[in-house]
Amino acid sequence: MYFTPPLAKLIEEFQRFPGVGPKSAQRMAFYVLGMSSESVKGFAHALLDAKERVKNCSICFHLSAENPCEICTNDRRDKTIMCVVAESRDVIALERSREYKGSYHVLTGLISPLDGKGPDQLSIRELLNRIVADGVTEAILAINPTIEGDVTVLYLTRIIKPLGCKISRIAFGLPVGADLEYADDVTLARAMEGRREI
Amino acid sequence: MYFTPPLAKLIEEFQRFPGVGPKSAQRMAFYVLGMSSESVKGFAHALLDAKERVKNCSICFHLSAENPCEICTNDRRDKTIMCVVAESRDVIALERSREYKGSYHVLTGLISPLDGKGPDQLSIRELLNRIVADGVTEAILAINPTIEGDVTVLYLTRIIKPLGCKISRIAFGLPVGADLEYADDVTLARAMEGRREI
Numbered sequence: 028m029y030f031t032p033p034l035a036k037l038i039e040e041f042q043r044f045p046g047v048g049p050k051s052a053q054r055m056a057f058y059v060l061g062m063s064s065e066s067v068k069g070f071a072h073a074l075l076d077a078k079e080r081v082k083n084c085s086i087c088f089h090l091s092a093e094n095p096c097e098i099c100t101n102d103r104r105d106k107t108i109m110c111v112v113a114e115s116r117d118v119i120a121l122e123r124s125r126e127y128k129g130s131y132h133v134l135t136g137l138i139s140p141l142d143g144k145g146p147d148q149l150s151i152r153e154l155l156n157r158i159v160a161d162g163v164t165e166a167i168l169a170i171n172p173t174i175e176g177d178v179t180v181l182y183l184t185r186i187i188k189p190l191g192c193k194i195s196r197i198a199f200g201l202p203v204g205a206d207l208e209y210a211d212d213v214t215l216a217r218a219m220e221g222r223r224e225i
Numbered sequence: 226m227y228f229t230p231p232l233a234k235l236i237e238e239f240q241r242f243p244g245v246g247p248k249s250a251q252r253m254a255f256y257v258l259g260m261s262s263e264s265v266k267g268f269a270h271a272l273l274d275a276k277e278r279v280k281n282c283s284i285c286f287h288l289s290a291e292n293p294c295e296i297c298t299n300d301r302r303d304k305t306i307m308c309v310v311a312e313s314r315d316v317i318a319l320e321r322s323r324e325y326k327g328s329y330h331v332l333t334g335l336i337s338p339l340d341g342k343g344p345d346q347l348s349i350r351e352l353l354n355r356i357v358a359d360g361v362t363e364a365i366l367a368i369n370p371t372i373e374g375d376v377t378v379l380y381l382t383r384i385i386k387p388l389g390c391k392i393s394r395i396a397f398g399l400p401v402g403a404d405l406e407y408a409d410d411v412t413l414a415r416a417m418e419g420r421r422e423i
Contacts, residue, residue: 029317029320029321030317031279031288031289031290031291031294031295032290033271033274033275033278033279033290034275034279034288034290036271036274036275037271037272037274037275040267040268040271040272044252044253044256045252045253045256046249046252046253047253051244053314053317054242054243054244055242055243055244055245056275057313057314058242058243059272059275059276060275060276060279060288062276064276064277067272067273067276068273069238070238070272071269071270071272071273072269073231073234073235073238074235074238074257074265074268074269074272075265075266075269076231076234076235077231077232077234077235077254077257077258078257078258078260078262078265079262080231081229081231081232081258090229090232090258091229092229092230092231092232093229096229097229115255116251116255119227119228119251122227123227
């Protein structure tokens with residue numbers, strides 16, 4: 028027994044987070060002890076508050092403290108273009124680029140038979156309903172080029188096509204600022220495949 | 226505004242921790258949203274509990290939920306040998322080696338004029354009182370070989386020597402498992418300086 032019990036417990040709690048090993052957990056726990064009581068209370072409150080108030084939007088399933096979320100209630104967003112993503116954090120990443128002005132739909136995961144995750148566990152029924160109700164003309168699939176991603180894209184294409192909605196998938200290729208010489212084979216193959224006439 | 230306010234607040238809180246950048250903070254905040262409500266409550270409770278209950282031991286200044294701490298109240302520890310360290314985490318590191326069976330004294334810092342930290346801000350008076358009261362025969366200074374560490378060691382040596390107590394400092398040299406070829410100059414110089422006849 029090296030750590031006094033409440034400290035050991037706190038280190039254990041920090042260690043459950045992704046990317047936090049025993050050393051970082053220990054450093055974070057000691058940091059908590061060095062914080063003022065008010066700061067620790069503020070942190071604890073922020074945790075409970077976020078967990079209690081942030082829920083999936085009932086329309087697009089994006090995580091938000093509002094329901095419907097800030098994006099769904101924004102009248103300046105084009106409802107006829109819909110970007111379909113796996114997770115809420117993908118919405119954040121796309122919003123950060125300030126490029127896209129349409130709506131979103133968060134699938135809350137990808138089809139993954141190995142993890143027992145089928146289309147029924149995703150928000151696909153709601154997606155189809157929205158495409159029809161909002162008169163969506165283009166569905167942009169912003170889904171990672173992994174096995175689960177590709178399977179999900181295939182599945183979605185098959186069921187969205189009959190609705191008469193255009194489907195596209197974001198481009199994969201050389202990241203901006205990267206060097207051709209150091210790109211991996213799969214990325215280069217995708218970049219060649221996705222070449223465009225200029 | 227990419228994140229819904231309670232989520233933005235939580236990310237901001239995580240980002241204050243040492244070694245946690247914006248990306249890790251975001252990942253940790255999303256992880257919280259994915260935890261069960263009970264788990265989040267448990268984590269918040271662990272934070273408040275650790276902050277409230279873990280204090281500096283009134284004898285040795287080690288962080289503990291008990292006062293006096295588990296080490297000070299352990300009768301099997303040799304009170305006549307005292308290991309002097311800068312921080313509570315150094316006690317943990319030394320305890321982990323299972324080598325040392327004496328008592329500890331945590332200075333709660335090092336002398337650092339640049340940070341406005343003089344001997345008065347450290348638990349040095351308490352250290353001297355303990356050396357006299359417990360009849361300490363050897364004070365082992367387990368203090369890092371930094372400028373602040375060296376200054377503190379010099380200061381402590383000057384005021385502990387008159388009490389008739391033997392003083393030693395832990396050895397600095399090549400870490401076990403390391404390769405001579407890759408050791409830095411200062412470490413090698415310290416290792417040569419600290420050589421022992423075999």
